[in-house]
Amino acid sequence: MRSRAARSIIVALAVVAIAAAAAFLYRTEKEIAESTVALRAFDLHAREATDALADLRAGQQAYVAAGQGVTFWMPKVAATTDNVTGAIRALRQSAASADGRAALDRAASTVNDFAEVDKRARDYLKSGQQLMAGDVIFTEGTESAANAARQVEAARLAEHQAFDQTSSQTRKQEAIALAASGGIVLLGLLLLAPTPSTAHADATLAPAEGLAEEESTARLVPNAGRPAAAKASDASDAAAPLEAPRSHAKSSSVGPIMKSAAEVATDVGRVRDLSDLERLIGRVADLMDASGVVVWVGNTTGADLRAALAHGYSPQVVARMPAVPRSADNAAAAAYRTGTLQIVLSRPGGAGGAIVAPILTADGCIGALSAEIRHGGEASETVQALATIFAAQLANVISAPVETAASGTKTASA
Secondary structure, three states: OOOHHHHHHHHHHHHHHHHHHHHHHHHHHHHHHHHHHHHHHHHHHHHHHHHHHHHHHHHHHOOOOOOOOHHHHHHHHHHHHHHHHHHHHHHHHHOOOHHHHHHHHHHHHHHHHHHHHHHHHHHHHHOOOHHHHHHHHHHHHHHHHHHHHHHHHHHHHHHHHHHHHHHHHHHHHHHHHHHHHHHHHHHHHHHHOOOOOHHHHHHHHHHHHHHHHHHHHHHHOOOOOOOHHHHHHHHHHHHHHHHHHHHHHHOOOOHHHHHHHHHHHHHHOOOOOHHHHHHHHHHHHHHHOEEEEEEEEOOOOOOOEEEEEEEOOOHHHHHOOOOEOOOOOOHHHHHHHHOOOEEEOOOOOOOOEEEEEEEEEOOEEEEEEEEEEOOOHHHOHHHHHHHHHHHHHHOOOOOHHHHHHHHOOOOOOO
8 A cells, every 4th residue: 555645544543453452441441440349348248247146146135035135135136137127228339230239138137027026036035925935036036047048058158259250341341342452453554555557567577677678679780799698698597587577467466365355354343143253254255365264262271272163174074073182282272272373384296285373362362263275375564464364263162162163073082
């Protein structure tokens, strides 16, 4: 791309994409940190309320215990009941989930029931009915206090589950933002890559034609005194410059390639099922001039890679593809371990070349995209960039259907 204005626009777009992704990550990480602090405070207060409920039950049972006196324990139970009621009310106000608030509402109602039971027990004690008071305390009172403690614990667990779900959604949004900004930056780099210009090709062609004409004229002039070897050297020198424009004629702009890559990247966001993704993999293979493409799926904990999708191979070959351990000595395992692009160069008269790009998320590498490249194209920076872009896009669409397909692949023997 030779236009300075266009280059400036691309650079500005890349900078804006990076800045937007950084601002989004900063804001979301700050929200997660604040939610973590709030959850820890809620957890601490919930445990304090549970301990207070245990003290409440023990204090009420002391009404009828030998050697204890109601003069001390009744005021203590009344004060503890008030403290528990206030603690549950405060927890209800700070709860972030609907399930947690509902559990705390039930706990507050149960504490009120305990207060009614305590009132009845005191009335029995004042009238001298110790057995009736003990029966109420050890049945209804104990059960009410235990139920309230269980409901507070249920609220605490509900808050943890809500926090985990919210954090997971936020991390997924962060991964999408990173992938989008990375794709924009890579596309910008490819568009900024230098391409051969027509003027340069014409400039190269002109001297070559002039030199060829000059050498042709020289050969028409008789020169019997020069050796035949010198004349042969002149002929080869005259032919050599003519090869330069031929190589320029073969070069092409990356514009059509980038247009096709942009279309595929757009279609990735429209994938609805496994068949859509399989068709996209075929388009990716055509764009990179690959004879075969395989999507390997693992997870961030280091599970074995399994072939989830493939193009260019028969179903029988795909079914026999073994799982690849993370510690294996091959390019797919290396990309999985290190999270970096792996290139296997072709050998003359031997095996073809290949490119393996890691599939990265915010939590780590979850797989790899491997492609067998024809005609030595694995050394092309454009092909390498395309593999990296497609792997980044795949990180956003790999889901349960792909993992289910991968689970049916043959596992390698130990």
